[in-house]
Amino acid sequence: MAELDGSTSLEDQGLPLTALAVAAGRAVEASRPDPLVADRFASALVVAARSHLDLPTVWPAQPSEAPPLEQPLLLASIYIGMRTRFIDDFLQSASTAAQTVVLGAGLDTRAFRLPWPAGSKVIEIDSANVLEFKAHVLGRLSAEPGCELISLPADLSLPWREPLLAAGFDPSQPTTWVVEGLLPYLDAAAQHAVLGEIAALSAPGSRAVIEQAVPIPRTDDMEAKLREFSEQTGLPMSELLARSDPPDPAALLEAAGWRCSGHTVEDLCSLYGRVLSLDTSTEAGAGVPDDEQPGPQDQGQDQSRGGFVTAWLP
Numbered sequence: 001m002a003e004l005d006g007s008t009s010l011e012d013q014g015l016p017l018t019a020l021a022v023a024a025g026r027a028v029e030a031s032r033p034d035p036l037v038a039d040r041f042a043s044a045l046v047v048a049a050r051s052h053l054d055l056p057t058v059w060p061a062q063p064s065e066a067p068p069l070e071q072p073l074l075l076a077s078i079y080i081g082m083r084t085r086f087i088d089d090f091l092q093s094a095s096t097a098a099q100t101v102v103l104g105a106g107l108d109t110r111a112f113r114l115p116w117p118a119g120s121k122v123i124e125i126d127s128a129n130v131l132e133f134k135a136h137v138l139g140r141l142s143a144e145p146g147c148e149l150i151s152l153p154a155d156l157s158l159p160w161r162e163p164l165l166a167a168g169f170d171p172s173q174p175t176t177w178v179v180e181g182l183l184p185y186l187d188a189a190a191q192h193a194v195l196g197e198i199a200a201l202s203a204p205g206s207r208a209v210i211e212q213a214v215p216i217p218r219t220d221d222m223e224a225k226l227r228e229f230s231e232q233t234g235l236p237m238s239e240l241l242a243r244s245d246p247p248d249p250a251a252l253l254e255a256a257g258w259r260c261s262g263h264t265v266e267d268l269c270s271l272y273g274r275v276l277s278l279d280t281s282t283e284a285g286a287g288v289p290d291d292e293q294p295g296p297q298d299q300g301q302d303q304s305r306g307g308f309v310t311a312w313l314p
């Protein structure tokens with residue numbers, strides 16, 4: 001990968017701004033007085049990328065008075081904070097499988113942040129540029145993973161079983177799968193294929209946490225809103241329309257013998273005492289009525305608020 005020497009930004013290299021925007025969300029969350037996540041690497045990753053977009057990395061004293069373009073990103077950081085913590089908790093909740101596979105790992109730093117049991121192996125899959133950028137920045141910070149970390153560059157919209165096996169994945173052992181913020185970037189057929197591979201490659205005792213993709217109504221109004229937001233921010237929201245009609249991960253895994261539970265965004269708001277609002281006078285823990293959920297143009301970076309499925313294969 002090209003050295004980031006002041007002339008080359010992450011985006012110049014065709015890397016996804018969405019991965020960076022999620023890291024910014026974690027940086028903002030980590031800066032709050034009551035953080036759900038302590039990610040000391042997130043801000044460094046955002047700074048190193050020199051994005052053309054002025055991504056916030058700090059929770060302001062008066063979030064509702066932040067500039068209009070920053071507000072959706074701050075709002076999204078509330079969601080990103082809860083999502084990150086929910087998956088952190090999932091990974092630490094039960095005896096974690098010795099191997100974890102993170103699909104679309106982006107700038108997630110769990111391999112470095114979480115206390116992994118001895119002998120744990122984490123395989124992160126994403127595009128080569130994303131993984132190399134992350135390794136480069138974390139290397140500069142002298143960060144050490146708390147597990148055996150394997151970075152596997154692969155395109156998850158194409159077959160990826162062989163590279164995974166070649167990277168040291170053992171299908172005879174239970175696996176913990178993490179699918180966070182990925183599915184909205186795959187079309188429905190590729191989402192099917194990814195979930196099918198998870199089922200096919202899992203030994204009994206495997207677990208999964210999957211963030212569902214939101215079905216996006218294909219209306220002219222929705223298309224116009226997403227296009228406008230994309231033009232303003234450079235985030236490729238309008239591409240998400242191609243991902244309408246996603247499969248239901250729970251239905252797919254249950255058909256393969258898994259036991260699944262659903263977790264809505266409202267569940268996470270209650271669990272973590274957060275409200276998806278920049279109005280700090282709103283009482284925490286009250287949850288958010290459906291008609292007050294931010295619209296697609298409010299979601300900033302990551303059109304993936306379809307709730308979560310956690311699953312276990314007996």
Ligand SMILES: C[S@@+](CC[C@H](N)C(=O)[O-])C[C@H]1O[C@@H](n2cnc3c(N)ncnc32)[C@H](O)[C@@H]1O
Binds near residue numbers: 016022107182302
């Ligand atoms: C919104 S980011 C989320 C990253 C990470 N899971 C997190 O929450 O920080 C989506 C990630 O999926 C990756 N991705 C999207 N499509 C992919 C594909 N076809 N193959 C591999 N990775 C992909 C992107 O490169 C990006 O890093």
